Amino acid sequence: MTQRGALIVWALAVAVAAAAVGLVFSSEHVERPYATAAFTGAVGLAFVAAGLVARHQRPENRTGTLMTVTGFTWYLGALAAAENAALFTIGTALSAVALAFFAYTLLAYPSGRLLTTRNRLLVVAAFGAALPGHIAFMLVAEPVDFGCTGCPENLLLVSADETAATAVEAVETVWILTLVVAFGVIVLQRLRVATPPVRRALGPFYAASFATLVLLGVQVVLGAISETVEITLNWATLAALLLVPLSFLSGLARSRLAHASLGRLVVELGEKSIDLRDALARALGDPSLQLAYWDPIEEAFVDESGRKLPPAEPHGPRFSTVVERQGKPIAALIHDVSLLDDPDLIDAATAAVGLRLENEQRLAALQRSEARNRALLDAMPDLMFRIARDGTYLDYSAETDRDLYDRDVIGRTVRQRLPAPVADTTMRAIERALTGDGVGTIEYTLDFDRETRHYEGRIVASGADEVVLIVRDFTSRFRREQALRESEAHNRALVDAMPDLMFRIGRDGVYRAFKADDPGRLMVRPTEIVGRTVHDLLPEEVADRIMASAARAFEDWTMQSVEYQLEVQGETRDFEGRIVRVDDEQFLLIVRDFTERKAAEAEIQASRARIVQAGDDARRRLERNLHDGAQQRLVAVSIAIRLAKSRLADDRKAAEELLTSASEELALALEELRELARGIHPAILTDRGLGAALEALAGRSPVPVELAPPEERLPGPVEAAAYYVVSEALANVAKYAQATQVRVSVAQRNGAAVVEVVDDGIGGADPAGGSGLRGLADRVEALGGRLRVESPPAEGTRVEAEIPVR
Amino acid sequence: MLIVDDHPSFRATARAVLESEGWDVVGEAEDAASAISAARFLHPDVVLLDVQLPDGDGFEVCEVLASNSSPRVVLVSSRDRADYGRCIEASSAVGFIAKAELSGAALAEMLE
Numbered sequence: 037m038t039q040r041g042a043l044i045v046w047a048l049a050v051a052v053a054a055a056a057v058g059l060v061f062s063s064e065h066v067e068r069p070y071a072t073a074a075f076t077g078a079v080g081l082a083f084v085a086a087g088l089v090a091r092h093q094r095p096e097n098r099t100g101t102l103m104t105v106t107g108f109t110w111y112l113g114a115l116a117a118a119e120n121a122a123l124f125t126i127g128t129a130l131s132a133v134a135l136a137f138f139a140y141t142l143l144a145y146p147s148g149r150l151l152t153t154r155n156r157l158l159v160v161a162a163f164g165a166a167l168p169g170h171i172a173f174m175l176v177a178e179p180v181d182f183g184c185t186g187c188p189e190n191l192l193l194v195s196a197d198e199t200a201a202t203a204v205e206a207v208e209t210v211w212i213l214t215l216v217v218a219f220g221v222i223v224l225q226r227l228r229v230a231t232p233p234v235r236r237a238l239g240p241f242y243a244a245s246f247a248t249l250v251l252l253g254v255q256v257v258l259g260a261i262s263e264t265v266e267i268t269l270n271w272a273t274l275a276a277l278l279l280v281p282l283s284f285l286s287g288l289a290r291s292r293l294a295h296a297s298l299g300r301l302v303v304e305l306g307e308k309s310i311d312l313r314d315a316l317a318r319a320l321g322d323p324s325l326q327l328a329y330w331d332p333i334e335e336a337f338v339d340e341s342g343r344k345l346p347p348a349e350p351h352g353p354r355f356s357t358v359v360e361r362q363g364k365p366i367a368a369l370i371h372d373v374s375l376l377d378d379p380d381l382i383d384a385a386t387a388a389v390g391l392r393l394e395n396e397q398r399l400a401a402l403q404r405s406e407a408r409n410r411a412l413l414d415a416m417p418d419l420m421f422r423i424a425r426d427g428t429y430l431d432y433s434a435e436t437d438r439d440l441y442d443r444d445v446i447g448r449t450v451r452q453r454l455p456a457p458v459a460d461t462t463m464r465a466i467e468r469a470l471t472g473d474g475v476g477t478i479e480y481t482l483d484f485d486r487e488t489r490h491y492e493g494r495i496v497a498s499g500a501d502e503v504v505l506i507v508r509d510f511t512s513r514f515r516r517e518q519a520l521r522e523s524e525a526h527n528r529a530l531v532d533a534m535p536d537l538m539f540r541i542g543r544d545g546v547y548r549a550f551k552a553d554d555p556g557r558l559m560v561r562p563t564e565i566v567g568r569t570v571h572d573l574l575p576e577e578v579a580d581r582i583m584a585s586a587a588r589a590f591e592d593w594t595m596q597s598v599e600y601q602l603e604v605q606g607e608t609r610d611f612e613g614r615i616v617r618v619d620d621e622q623f624l625l626i627v628r629d630f631t632e633r634k635a636a637e638a639e640i641q642a643s644r645a646r647i648v649q650a651g652d653d654a655r656r657r658l659e660r661n662l663h664d665g666a667q668q669r670l671v672a673v674s675i676a677i678r679l680a681k682s683r684l685a686d687d688r689k690a691a692e693e694l695l696t697s698a699s700e701e702l703a704l705a706l707e708e709l710r711e712l713a714r715g716i717h718p719a720i721l722t723d724r725g726l727g728a729a730l731e732a733l734a735g736r737s738p739v740p741v742e743l744a745p746p747e748e749r750l751p752g753p754v755e756a757a758a759y760y761v762v763s764e765a766l767a768n769v770a771k772y773a774q775a776t777q778v779r780v781s782v783a784q785r786n787g788a789a790v791v792e793v794v795d796d797g798i799g800g801a802d803p804a805g806g807s808g809l810r811g812l813a814d815r816v817e818a819l820g821g822r823l824r825v826e827s828p829p830a831e832g833t834r835v836e837a838e839i840p841v842r
Numbered sequence: 843m844l845i846v847d848d849h850p851s852f853r854a855t856a857r858a859v860l861e862s863e864g865w866d867v868v869g870e871a872e873d874a875a876s877a878i879s880a881a882r883f884l885h886p887d888v889v890l891l892d893v894q895l896p897d898g899d900g901f902e903v904c905e906v907l908a909s910n911s912s913p914r915v916v917l918v919s920s921r922d923r924a925d926y927g928r929c930i931e932a933s934s935a936v937g938f939i940a941k942a943e944l945s946g947a948a949l950a951e952m953l954e
Binding site: 663664667668669670672674676678682701 | 944
């Protein structure tokens with residue numbers, strides 16, 4: 037009901053009350069009109085008022101409505117004061133309806149509903165007594181019989197029969213007494229089982245109701261005996277009845293008082309010394325109240341000593357109300373279930389608890405941060421400056437002057453001493469500290485002679501116009517962090533560049549995990565690795581070495597390296613295993629297959645050996661050639677000249693012959709020397725380039741050569757290699773190919789010199805056979821190039837060398 | 843005198859030089875094997891022996907010759923004496939003459 041609705045109902049009630057009072061005063065048969073008018077007006081209005089207040093407070097509760105109805109039906113009884121017989125009869129017949137509604141309200145209280153069949157039957161019985169019971173009496177009794185002298189006529193009277201009236205009255209008396217006793221017992225029972233907060237809230241109402249019932253019962257019993265007693269008791273009953281709505285209102289007010297005490301609670305809770313539970317118990321009027329705290333780790337409510345509390349039973353007498361803060365439970369109140377009748381109270385209490393606990397947490401956080409600050413101060417400081425608002429240094433303390441960026445401090449300003457950006461930051465922080473923003477932190481770097489140093493400065497106001505700047509040099513920490521970052525990056529790079537195969541193995545040799553890019557290269561199926569041991573999977577000798585290396589790695593954290601061979605799918609492969617200790621329990625075995633690399637290394641070594649060998653052979657050949665050729669001829673020339681000289685005097689002719697043959701020998705010796713020198717290194721190649729050298733080769737070749745020389749000069753080693761390829765190939769053509777024509781070309785293609793010698797001979801040359809071709813291949817490969825020989829039988833021979841130019 | 847050398851031009855020159863100085867050249871041989879058989883067959887007093895032969899070297903031939911009736915051996919070579927280090931002193935040969943310096947007089951001097 038809206039507030040306006042309530043006002044209308046209230047206005048109506050006042051109007052009805054006024055009418056009733058008017059009726060009483062206009063009546064000629066009502067005795068003691070003032071008292072009657074007062075009670076008639078007051079009781080109804082009191083019920084209506086209590087009903088409206090209750091309804092306003094708890095609109096969902098029907099108690100308020102029932103009380104309002106009780107109040108309005110009360111005025112039906114006032115019609116009995118009318119002088120009009122019809123109105124008098126109606127008023128008299130309905131005079132007890134209000135009492136029946138009161139009975140209804142009483143049993144339905146506090147929920148406003150009749151929850152049990154017994155209660156419903158009792159209410160039906162009450163209405164039975166109030167209406168049919170009363171009407172039955174009126175059928176046989178004159179108004180005088182029910183204590184009304186000078187009253188209008190009873191229109192319901194069929195025939196006045198004193199015997200019947202007495203009988204009906206007796207039945208109704210017993211009926212009403214039974215009801216009164218039943219209601220009384222129920223009320224007493226409710227009072228007995230009520231918890232203190234319930235008793236406090238409902239006690240007055242039940243007490244007044246109980247008094248009304250008792251007086252009513254006594255009135256019914258004694259009224260039959262003495263009329264004076266009955267009249268006196270009637271006033272007492274009326275007074276008690278008037279107390280019912282008033283006590284109801286007082287219960288509500290006490291509940292509001294409890295709210296007020298909650299307000300006090302909030303204030304009290306601000307003081308740390310107050311025990312939260314006691315204060316809550318006091319404020320909520322529930323001495324048995326328990327306070328449970330949320331343990332976020334256990335995810336359960338615990339008491340102050342940390343014991344886990346069982347959740348409240350669903351329909352038990354105790355109820356848990358959870359206190360939440362930002363959607364998370366922080367505590368729970370375990371309280372009497374009746375407190376739920378006043379949700380406002382519970383809300384206020386939980387809010388208060390939440391506030392207090394939050395404050396406590398804030399306080400704890402603050403204490404922690406204080407402790408941190410203190411620790412910081414204790415560990416302090418490398419440098420301290422006292423600086424005025426305008427940036428002038430007032431004082432400083434430094435362990436050594438070496439820590440100072442500029443050793444001239446006092447009297448100078450921040451801007452004079454420090455680089456502009458640092459000075460700006462510092463001045464802004466000083467301003468902030470002085471305007472009351474607490475401790476300001478700045479970070480900055482300064483470039484010293486040899487290094488950049490990193491600082492953290494804390495600025496605290498130490499007066500109205502000065503601050504203390506506490507500086508910590510965290511260069512080394514910064515460097516450590518940087519080194520750590522770098523090493524992490526390095527490690528990441530390492531892991532990224534990681535190898536095909538990694539095993540994580542326990543200290544006991546059991547495989548725990550592995551990573552294999554290509555499971556086909558594992559010795560066993562991937563599913564057969566984890567859980568087995570190194571000795572299960574590897575040959576004993578390899579396993580022993582791995583485990584021995586692992587033992588060393590566990591000993592001193594060093595990285596160990598093991599090289600071994602394994603048969604993998606029928607092929608012997610070379611592996612390098614690196615062993616790194618991960619923690620106390622396991623190590624990593626990082627495996628690289630370097631079979632190909634090893635083969636390549638072996639090939640390079642062999643090629644080097646062949647090049648050396650070829651050089652040796654060439655020198656041996658050269659020496660031999662010199663010895664056998666030119667040298668012999670020169671020896672012969674030398675002897676011949678000496679012989680000629682000795683013959684010159686006596687046998688001139690013989691001397692001439694000797695000199696002639698010596699001259700011929702000398703010419704041959706010269707020719708042989710030239711040939712040899714060309715074999716060592718053709719001078720024309722150095723002087724005139726590959727093109728000219730190839731032309732010379734072509735000119736000497738017995739097989740006609742079609743030459744496509746290179747268009748430009750190439751690097752020396754490339755030209756030499758190309759020259760020897762052509763030279764050797766042409767020599768082979770002359771010796772074996774039986775060719776009629778050779779085509780020689782040297783061209784640059786894709787950054788490489790491509791040398792081709794193609795003949796139209798018989799083919800069938802074996803590229804692998806013959807030291808000449810092998811030596812050429814070595815020479816070309818030493819320059820990063822490639823030599824190919826294609827020589828299908830009867831289709832000529834094609835020698836192609838590709839030599840990178842750069 | 844037996845001349846052992848694989849170069850016919852040297853053998854001819856040496857024969858001409860030595861005969862002109864009065865030496866009696868009884869034979870020539872072109873390799874180690876024929877040198878040894880010629881020496882057994884001809885019994886020369888002196889063998890002029892080239893160090894470098896196609897089927898072995900002069901030192902070996904020298905050793906074989908020294909075991910029996912032992913002609914006196916003079917080693918010759920177109921190489922220098924120093925090229926053979928201590929091999930010449932260690933051998934049973936009488937001495938060494940570089941080919942370019944060969945003459946009857948030099949030979950006679952060595953054999954005295």
